[in-house]
Amino acid sequence: MFPVTFWEGRIVDACTESADGSLLFTLSIDPDHTPRCGRCNGDCALVHERVRRRVRDRDLLDRRVWLDVPIHRMDCHHCGGRYAEKLSWIETGERFTRRLKAWIEALVQILPIKHVSQLTGLNWHTVRNIDHRRLKALHGTFNADGVKRLVMDEFALHKGHQYATVVMDEQRLRVLWVGEGRSRASLKPFFDLLGEEGCRRIEAVAMDMNTAFDLEVRDRCPHAEVVFDLFHVVARFGREVIDRVRVDQANAIKADQAGRRAIKRSRWILLRNPENLSESQSIKLDELLAANAPLATVYLLKTAIKEIWYAPSVQIGARRWKEWYRMAMDSGIEPAIRFAKLLKPYLRGILASAKYRMHTSVLGACRTWLE
Numbered sequence: 001m002f003p004v005t006f007w008e009g010r011i012v013d014a015c016t017e018s019a020d021g022s023l024l025f026t027l028s029i030d031p032d033h034t035p036r037c038g039r040c041n042g043d044c045a046l047v048h049e050r051v052r053r054r055v056r057d058r059d060l061l062d063r064r065v066w067l068d069v070p071i072h073r074m075d076c077h078h079c080g081g082r083y084a085e086k087l088s089w090i091e092t093g094e095r096f097t098r099r100l101k102a103w104i105e106a107l108v109q110i111l112p113i114k115h116v117s118q119l120t121g122l123n124w125h126t127v128r129n130i131d132h133r134r135l136k137a138l139h140g141t142f143n144a145d146g147v148k149r150l151v152m153d154e155f156a157l158h159k160g161h162q163y164a165t166v167v168m169d170e171q172r173l174r175v176l177w178v179g180e181g182r183s184r185a186s187l188k189p190f191f192d193l194l195g196e197e198g199c200r201r202i203e204a205v206a207m208d209m210n211t212a213f214d215l216e217v218r219d220r221c222p223h224a225e226v227v228f229d230l231f232h233v234v235a236r237f238g239r240e241v242i243d244r245v246r247v248d249q250a251n252a253i254k255a256d257q258a259g260r261r262a263i264k265r266s267r268w269i270l271l272r273n274p275e276n277l278s279e280s281q282s283i284k285l286d287e288l289l290a291a292n293a294p295l296a297t298v299y300l301l302k303t304a305i306k307e308i309w310y311a312p313s314v315q316i317g318a319r320r321w322k323e324w325y326r327m328a329m330d331s332g333i334e335p336a337i338r339f340a341k342l343l344k345p346y347l348r349g350i351l352a353s354a355k356y357r358m359h360t361s362v363l364g365a366c367r368t369w370l371e
């Protein structure tokens with residue numbers, strides 16, 4: 001038996017090493033310890049039930065530390081209840097110690113949740129829940145007083161197999177709510193917390209055009225204007241139009257191996273903004289567009305579509321949209337025509353960007369932290 005212990009009320013009977021290098025400390029009851037009720041903190045003499053629990057503690061250097069702990073459910077004479085024994089180093093019902101919890105709380109303030117999960121070996125949801133409780137204790141309960149503009153977006157967890165939705169106060173750049181899922185139904189709990197009065201106060205919400213969030217916003221926030229994000233539209237135009245035309249043009253000149261190779265390798269210079277290209281890349285882009293009319297057309301459409309979002313007024317934005325839409329329809333390029341028709345039902349949310357200069361890029365840092 002080890003004479004020294006870090007776990008009040010328990011003593012170490014044995015320590016074994018697992019195949020993965022982790023350490024397992026088997027604990028027993030310290031005979032000199034006086035148990036206390038987990039509810040009233042009163043001294044207890046009677047034990048109602050005895051169980052053993054596997055508990056995770058903070059790592060010891062590079063070793064994972066596990067505890068095999070005897071847990072008592074006390075029969076308290078003071079409050080008349082049967083509650084788990086109060087221990088200073090573990091919260092009732094938890095599978096990790098306070099020491100591990102404090103370590104996690106320190107790590108999540110400097111690292112994304114995903115990285116903390118990988119570092120500690122804990123499940124992502126466990127780390128997220130620990131941080132959620134920390135933030136709740138630090139900042140209190142949900143508070144959206146005075147919020148008039150929202151930004152919401154979805155992001156992938158665990159390589160795209162699961163999704164979450166985050167909502168931010170656009171004016172004060174603070175996260176208001178994070179929930180699992182990316183459907184309209186997954187957003188309902190946020191508006192339930194916001195309440196009827198808070199929903200009426202919302203004047204604009206920025207979001208991705210691909211989502212069903214706009215349906216819930218229009219249903220719950222009668223005065224809110226939906227503002228569709230430019231970045232998502234341009235990114236989708238790149239995938240569905242520029243990439244498609246680039247592949248078609250490469251396939252059309254299979255006999256010209258050098259030309260075909262040049263087109264196939266042009267993806268990034270076509271998708272990047274001109275100001276982000278090097279001098280050599282700019283030269284290659286100019287040569288490519290001069291030699292291929294369909295690519296030049298869709299590249300011009302990509303540049304022109306941004307000007308709709310940058311319009312100084314809704315009227316000018318509407319005029320720019322008509323010009324862009326006519327250009328796309330007259331191009332004769334099927335992917336561009338299809339994309340233009342896709343955008344048309346979302347025109348109100350596109351033109352709203354002239355009145356509300358909002359976008360979802362402010363959530364980029366938040367998504368990195370949550371992941």
